[in-house]
Amino acid sequence: MNGKAKHTSSAERPAREPRLYQQVAEKLIALIEAHQYEAGTRLPAERELAAMFGVSRPTIREAVIALELAHYVEVRMGSGVYVLEYKKDKSRFSDQDVGPFELTEARALFEGEAAALAATMITDEQLAQLAASLDEMVEENENGIDSHEVADKKFHMIIAQATNNSAILATIEGLWAIRESSMLTASTLQKARNSGLRPSVEQHRDVYNALKAHDAAAARKAMRAHLMAVIESMLEATEAEAVAAARTQTSKSRDRFNLTKAIG
Amino acid sequence: MNGKAKHTSSAERPAREPRLYQQVAEKLIALIEAHQYEAGTRLPAERELAAMFGVSRPTIREAVIALELAHYVEVRMGSGVYVLEYKKDKSRFSDQDVGPFELTEARALFEGEAAALAATMITDEQLAQLAASLDEMVEENENGIDSHEVADKKFHMIIAQATNNSAILATIEGLWAIRESSMLTASTLQKARNSGLRPSVEQHRDVYNALKAHDAAAARKAMRAHLMAVIESMLEATEAEAVAAARTQTSKSRDRFNLTKAIG
DNA sequence: CAAGACTTTTGGTCAGGCCATATTCACGGT
DNA sequence: ACCGTGAATATGGCCTGACCAAAAGTCTTG
Numbered sequence: 001m002n003g004k005a006k007h008t009s010s011a012e013r014p015a016r017e018p019r020l021y022q023q024v025a026e027k028l029i030a031l032i033e034a035h036q037y038e039a040g041t042r043l044p045a046e047r048e049l050a051a052m053f054g055v056s057r058p059t060i061r062e063a064v065i066a067l068e069l070a071h072y073v074e075v076r077m078g079s080g081v082y083v084l085e086y087k088k089d090k091s092r093f094s095d096q097d098v099g100p101f102e103l104t105e106a107r108a109l110f111e112g113e114a115a116a117l118a119a120t121m122i123t124d125e126q127l128a129q130l131a132a133s134l135d136e137m138v139e140e141n142e143n144g145i146d147s148h149e150v151a152d153k154k155f156h157m158i159i160a161q162a163t164n165n166s167a168i169l170a171t172i173e174g175l176w177a178i179r180e181s182s183m184l185t186a187s188t189l190q191k192a193r194n195s196g197l198r199p200s201v202e203q204h205r206d207v208y209n210a211l212k213a214h215d216a217a218a219a220r221k222a223m224r225a226h227l228m229a230v231i232e233s234m235l236e237a238t239e240a241e242a243v244a245a246a247r248t249q250t251s252k253s254r255d256r257f258n259l260t261k262a263i264g
Numbered sequence: 265m266n267g268k269a270k271h272t273s274s275a276e277r278p279a280r281e282p283r284l285y286q287q288v289a290e291k292l293i294a295l296i297e298a299h300q301y302e303a304g305t306r307l308p309a310e311r312e313l314a315a316m317f318g319v320s321r322p323t324i325r326e327a328v329i330a331l332e333l334a335h336y337v338e339v340r341m342g343s344g345v346y347v348l349e350y351k352k353d354k355s356r357f358s359d360q361d362v363g364p365f366e367l368t369e370a371r372a373l374f375e376g377e378a379a380a381l382a383a384t385m386i387t388d389e390q391l392a393q394l395a396a397s398l399d400e401m402v403e404e405n406e407n408g409i410d411s412h413e414v415a416d417k418k419f420h421m422i423i424a425q426a427t428n429n430s431a432i433l434a435t436i437e438g439l440w441a442i443r444e445s446s447m448l449t450a451s452t453l454q455k456a457r458n459s460g461l462r463p464s465v466e467q468h469r470d471v472y473n474a475l476k477a478h479d480a481a482a483a484r485k486a487m488r489a490h491l492m493a494v495i496e497s498m499l500e501a502t503e504a505e506a507v508a509a510a511r512t513q514t515s516k517s518r519d520r521f522n523l524t525k526a527i528g
Numbered sequence: 529c530a531a532g533a534c535t536t537t538t539g540g541t542c543a544g545g546c547c548a549t550a551t552t553c554a555c556g557g558t
Numbered sequence: 559a560c561c562g563t564g565a566a567t568a569t570g571g572c573c574t575g576a577c578c579a580a581a582a583g584t585c586t587t588g
Contacts, residue, residue, distance in 0.1 A: 078550035106431035167370035342580035
């Protein structure tokens with residue numbers, strides 16, 4: 001191995017080559033994804049890899065760190081670097097089926113807290129955005145547009161963002177993602193909407209006012225009230241429809257709802 | 265700098281310290297997030313950083329690569345490494361590393377609510393499981409086992425499960441998954457633990473007692489207190505190091521200033 | 529005064545070394 | 559024969575020192 005001749009072949013590449021460790025990392029990833037190295041197995045030793053790729057050991061180490069940070073491999077000192085299981089997916093909220101009531105209950109708790117936190121640090125600009133989304137909501141309602149969803153989601157997301165906490169934002173986004181991807185939830189919500197009780201703009205405005213006043217307790221209370229109301233309307237819609245069959249099931253949900261309301 | 269005496273003080277530490285590059289990366293991130301280095305500005309040269317942190321240049325390079333992959337900095341060959349703009353950006357939550365503080369803050373809020381909800385409906389069997397995990401925790405602490413994690417996670421998961429809400433369970437599992445998959449977070453927690461303040465079994469026991477008494481408010485309060493304490497210890501551990509690093513930098517600057525003054 | 533050449537700074541990489549831990553395996557006791 | 563047990567060995571972790579190439583700063587020169 002020479003320490004300097006690595007550029008001897010650079011005559012044709014005016015474009016700056018990526019750093020060496022990146023090239024090596026890519027090659028290694030390619031090998032792993034081509035199942036040259038199965039999950040759970042050990043990669044060749046750093047010294048061997050260095051020889052294989054014709055680079056120095058530090059470079060191999062850098063590449064390994066890149067794979068490590070991408071969760072492709074795990075490094076065990078004194079033992080070797082091992083290929084990890086599934087590098088794929090990451091949707092933590094797996095496809096498991098969450099019911100609409102569970103979902104909304106979770107939102108009531110979590111978004112309530114998020115609102116309380118946001119109240120302490122929301123900016124004027126974010127407040128303005130909230131006001132704008134409220135206007136959109138009104139407009140959507142007047143136009144009879146069914147999907148008043150857009151402005152609704154926007155409203156809640158701005159609040160999540162106002163917490164300045166990416167973990168909270170990610171969590172709430174995840175809950176909305178479930179809601180949007182779950183058939184059951186969608187249909188229940190639809191029914192609830194059709195049965196009159198539209199998610200009132202007023203409830204949202206209560207939240208907005210609390211945030212504007214930077215009143216954490218009031219914000220939490222308003223947000224919870226809003227989502228509790230959503231649960232209520234879902235319950236009514238469901239109950240009215242499923243008379244006998246789902247009776248027990250639904251009553252169970254109602255009991256539960258009362259519990260949740262109690263801890264607030 | 266010596267090449268081998270770095271372990272001289274390791275006689276008593278059963279806990280495996282994180283790799284050096286991770287520790288350095290964390291300190292750097294702490295400095296950046298503390299606005300010691302503003303966005304767009306240049307970090308000290310690798311050789312300087314090596315001197316500052318008392319490590320070799322290859323280690324600094326590894327740490328810089330970690331920051332680079334996390335989009336904290338950008339490396340320009342021949343020029344330097346530059347701090348990038350906002351690190352938060354888009355909604356792509358899964359592949360983005362959330363900071364350890366954000367994560368724990370989110371947990372404090374969400375798990376607090378989960379505990380409150382769980383208090384109203386937790387079963388005797390689940391309480392027994394909690395008690396068992398507390399015992400495990402004590403045992404792990406005595407055995408000096410580093411990963412007191414196992415019992416800890418079990419404890420929190422039982423509570424999440426006791427809410428009987430799969431959305432809540434999934435959310436809290438997700439937060440733990442982030443914690444486990446993020447190396448930087450893990451390292452911060454590790455340090456917090458090493459620096460004395462172990463996540464006390466007492467705090468967990470407070471939560472347990474509140475749940476056993478089916479006292480929602482007390483459960484929420486205890487859970488929050490526990491996680492707030494975790495944040496506190498992380499802050500202390502991080503701050504101490506950030507300050508130390510900053511001091512090195514400062515004294516260096518002072519030396520330079522004196523030189524400049526002398527030759528002026 | 530500006531354009532080009534020289535020098536310095538800074539990242540990029542290599543080479544080779546020693547240490548600590550993990551794993552292996554042969555050895556000796558039972 | 560079986561099972562510890564302790565010495566090799568393999569492997570990652572980190573360090574020192576060096577040289578190259580690109581960028582940036584400095585100086586000379588037309």
